[in-house]
Amino acid sequence: MGYYILTYLCLAVFITAVGRLMYRHLTIPVHLRWEIYPVQGEPADKVSYGGSYMEEMNWWEKKRKSSRVNEIFYMAPEILLMRGLWKENKRLWQMSFPLHLGLYLMLATFLLLSISSVSTLCGFAEDGGIMIVNGLSVATGWIGLIAGVIGSTGMLYKRLADRELRDYSTFADYFNIVFILIFFLCAFVAASTVDPLFNASRDYVLGLFSAGRAVPAYVPGRSLPGALTIILASLLTAYIPLTHLSHMFMKFFLYHRVKWDDTPNRPGSPIETAVKKNLEYRPTWKARHVDTDGKLSWREIASSAPKEMK
Amino acid sequence: MKKPLKPSDISKKSDCLCRIEEGELAPLPPPYEDFNQNIPTPLKAEKTGNIETSLDNTVAIGIPRPASKEEEEALIKQFLSGLQKLFEKENNWTFLQPLLLSLEHCARCQTCSEACPVFEMSGRQEIYRPIFRSEVLRRIYKKYIKPGGKLTAKFTGDIDLNWEAIARLAELSYRCTLCRRCASVCPIGVDNGLIAREIRKLFSQEMGIAPKELHDMGTIQHLKTGSSTGMTAAAAKDSVEFIQEEMKEITGYEVEIPWDVEGADILLIHNAGEILSWPENVGAFAIIFQAAGLSWTLSSETAGYDVVNYGIWYDDVQLSRVAVRHADIARRLKVKKIVIGECGHAHKALTVIADRLLTGDLNIPRESAMVTLENIVMSGKLKFDPQKNDFPVTLHDPCNVVRSMGIVEPQRRILKKLAPRFREMTPHGVDNYCCGGGSGFAIMSRYNFAEWRNLVSSRKKFLQILKAFENESPETPKYVCAPCSNCKGTIRDIIHYYRAEERSRLYYGGLVELTVNALAGMKKPIINFGDKPSWE
Ligand code: SF4
Ligand code: SF4
Numbered sequence: 001m002g003y004y005i006l007t008y009l010c011l012a013v014f015i016t017a018v019g020r021l022m023y024r025h026l027t028i029p030v031h032l033r034w035e036i037y038p039v040q041g042e043p044a045d046k047v048s049y050g051g052s053y054m055e056e057m058n059w060w061e062k063k064r065k066s067s068r069v070n071e072i073f074y075m076a077p078e079i080l081l082m083r084g085l086w087k088e089n090k091r092l093w094q095m096s097f098p099l100h101l102g103l104y105l106m107l108a109t110f111l112l113l114s115i116s117s118v119s120t121l122c123g124f125a126e127d128g129g130i131m132i133v134n135g136l137s138v139a140t141g142w143i144g145l146i147a148g149v150i151g152s153t154g155m156l157y158k159r160l161a162d163r164e165l166r167d168y169s170t171f172a173d174y175f176n177i178v179f180i181l182i183f184f185l186c187a188f189v190a191a192s193t194v195d196p197l198f199n200a201s202r203d204y205v206l207g208l209f210s211a212g213r214a215v216p217a218y219v220p221g222r223s224l225p226g227a228l229t230i231i232l233a234s235l236l237t238a239y240i241p242l243t244h245l246s247h248m249f250m251k252f253f254l255y256h257r258v259k260w261d262d263t264p265n266r267p268g269s270p271i272e273t274a275v276k277k278n279l280e281y282r283p284t285w286k287a288r289h290v291d292t293d294g295k296l297s298w299r300e301i302a303s304s305a306p307k308e309m310k
Numbered sequence: 311m312k313k314p315l316k317p318s319d320i321s322k323k324s325d326c327l328c329r330i331e332e333g334e335l336a337p338l339p340p341p342y343e344d345f346n347q348n349i350p351t352p353l354k355a356e357k358t359g360n361i362e363t364s365l366d367n368t369v370a371i372g373i374p375r376p377a378s379k380e381e382e383e384a385l386i387k388q389f390l391s392g393l394q395k396l397f398e399k400e401n402n403w404t405f406l407q408p409l410l411l412s413l414e415h416c417a418r419c420q421t422c423s424e425a426c427p428v429f430e431m432s433g434r435q436e437i438y439r440p441i442f443r444s445e446v447l448r449r450i451y452k453k454y455i456k457p458g459g460k461l462t463a464k465f466t467g468d469i470d471l472n473w474e475a476i477a478r479l480a481e482l483s484y485r486c487t488l489c490r491r492c493a494s495v496c497p498i499g500v501d502n503g504l505i506a507r508e509i510r511k512l513f514s515q516e517m518g519i520a521p522k523e524l525h526d527m528g529t530i531q532h533l534k535t536g537s538s539t540g541m542t543a544a545a546a547k548d549s550v551e552f553i554q555e556e557m558k559e560i561t562g563y564e565v566e567i568p569w570d571v572e573g574a575d576i577l578l579i580h581n582a583g584e585i586l587s588w589p590e591n592v593g594a595f596a597i598i599f600q601a602a603g604l605s606w607t608l609s610s611e612t613a614g615y616d617v618v619n620y621g622i623w624y625d626d627v628q629l630s631r632v633a634v635r636h637a638d639i640a641r642r643l644k645v646k647k648i649v650i651g652e653c654g655h656a657h658k659a660l661t662v663i664a665d666r667l668l669t670g671d672l673n674i675p676r677e678s679a680m681v682t683l684e685n686i687v688m689s690g691k692l693k694f695d696p697q698k699n700d701f702p703v704t705l706h707d708p709c710n711v712v713r714s715m716g717i718v719e720p721q722r723r724i725l726k727k728l729a730p731r732f733r734e735m736t737p738h739g740v741d742n743y744c745c746g747g748g749s750g751f752a753i754m755s756r757y758n759f760a761e762w763r764n765l766v767s768s769r770k771k772f773l774q775i776l777k778a779f780e781n782e783s784p785e786t787p788k789y790v791c792a793p794c795s796n797c798k799g800t801i802r803d804i805i806h807y808y809r810a811e812e813r814s815r816l817y818y819g820g821l822v823e824l825t826v827n828a829l830a831g832m833k834k835p836i837i838n839f840g841d842k843p844s845w846e
Contacts, residue, residue: 030403031407037713052715054717078497084496089421092421168420246414246415253411258501265665271666283400283401290515301631306631308530
């Protein structure tokens, strides 16, 4: 049961940390615009060269054309295939891509195992659909493990061997990569020696969904690599959102909320309401030209003269 | 060989953390090899006195060293208090989210380094690497601002905080042109340009430390006398009267430049530097607006005749003040829209950034002059003779207009129609390189800063210009079209510094000059190459 408790705790840390990050960025004040073109939400003809609606005469009188589809078409290969890194830094991509692919496929494997376990708990027959899901989980599991071992070993080597990476790497950067590498190695050894078809893993996931009561729930610790894999996978799940590794999903905010946020402030729009709220904040900056002791709002300061002029 | 510096070296005791050696800068092609050994002239102690110069023997701000240990400690305290404020919504709602995201998610993969022209052209000096300064700030933030930071510093990257670190960080934030090329290639979306600007803000808004050209002679003078050039409204009107006369000579007909016309459709605001240094730009706008029959006006209110907003480079408070002043003038004049003249940073400041500062009746529509010009040229109302522009032309893209605003094609459509020998630089559009004068560098020239700019930050642009014209004979006059005052000023300085007018017959100017130069029915050209007219 101790393994299950550890996994539950780690999942709780993961959910809380991700929730906290999301909440923070969803409730943070609307910032000034700072987009970079090409903005992928523009219509395709504009995206092709990085144009914006501001190229149009009297654009504010027209209905804005924006395209979520373009964003999705751009974002999917960006997240899954790391297209940006491929384009700008192919040598690093060769290692970084398998590492990320390994992590994504581990997540996919967990989801597939979860589908299979839930269907068992619901009493569905092991028909063709579930067989496909099980088969898929074996494929994603193995490809993910191989990619992860190659990627994390390669990234560790790169960080150590490349002077430009090494000089900027902190102890935490090495810790992160070694942590991921050890996880992949343990999981690889466990899969190769005791669980090649991920049946035991499926049982463990089934146990997770049934608090260890479902039969035949996997009894962790049957093998040392299996036990280590469960411990490391749980800890890694909790650890990722606490570090900069969270960039894997926080990229959404970096792209959608900053790089591509070109929403204009139209009269009466939610942006205008948010800006009006922001302008009521009272800053406490101390330089002579601002110094207001927190008494004046941004709105008042913006229409006042700096002290140097008084 | 030099030992590469690491971010933690920022606090190291040393007279000069990074010294550019002769021959280290990226090589220039013939006939400019004689500049390959040039480096910024080392500063003499008797000239710098008590000023901190220990970053790279170049000075942008000129911060006096503290006189005592107590003063040093007080400055460190002030710095940390400012740093804390960068993470508070009351103080920094303006950029809190982009800052947090950029500080917390860098993977230190170095992809951005290859995109940075300053780093590349400097011969890869470590301190100019885009993440060097970001990493310094990141470590200080983690260690001194985040709870428990001192305990985890060994894990997350240690750094010591002393006077040297602070003063060098301030200077280092002025070795980045905020061109944001690094941000556009970062696979995660981290923006080192933004971090550099946040550092500048901290120093300006909390400690009152900023280059004189940006603050005292910049935003303060702008709000006080009406222009960062120091030009008063009366002087601006005088100059414009003179421009009218000159334009009459060129066009052969009366050009009326309207002032303070209430209810006009357009309030045109120039960078006042045009009135002072490039009057033909102001004249060309007047000619073409008048010829197209537009309803427009200039404003003689304080700051109404100078569209610059230096706040965009260093200070959100000053940025807001200038933007509100511009919008308020337009509101009182009851114009339908503001058209921003050929000034890149003003485009971004007033159109994009101020968009989330201006509410209610201050939110007057703003448009780029390039869009207005394109509409005039393509409308078919006016006749043009492109053969008048029969000389090689290339286009410099101001970062603030292309990468930060997505205005890429209007200027090209004009050039393709009116400049038969137009060719692009490589790369161009949203992938362009900064002129090297971005973020205020164009107007900063104290100590040896202008020399640093010409040699380091503008070097890539110079190489790009030479490349664009490589198949032309050195005797052929060539026109670099730079639709931005600051870029134009920087390119003027490049041409002067490298004697490129004599060696390559390089000339520069704006987009509207090129447009009017091709206008049918003109008596004389508006573009001249030295003392030779561009057409007879
Ligand atoms: S800013 Fe982006 S490109 Fe540069 S090191 Fe960080 S993650 Fe890599
Ligand atoms: S903003 Fe431009 S100059 Fe500054 S670090 Fe990035 S690429 Fe270099």
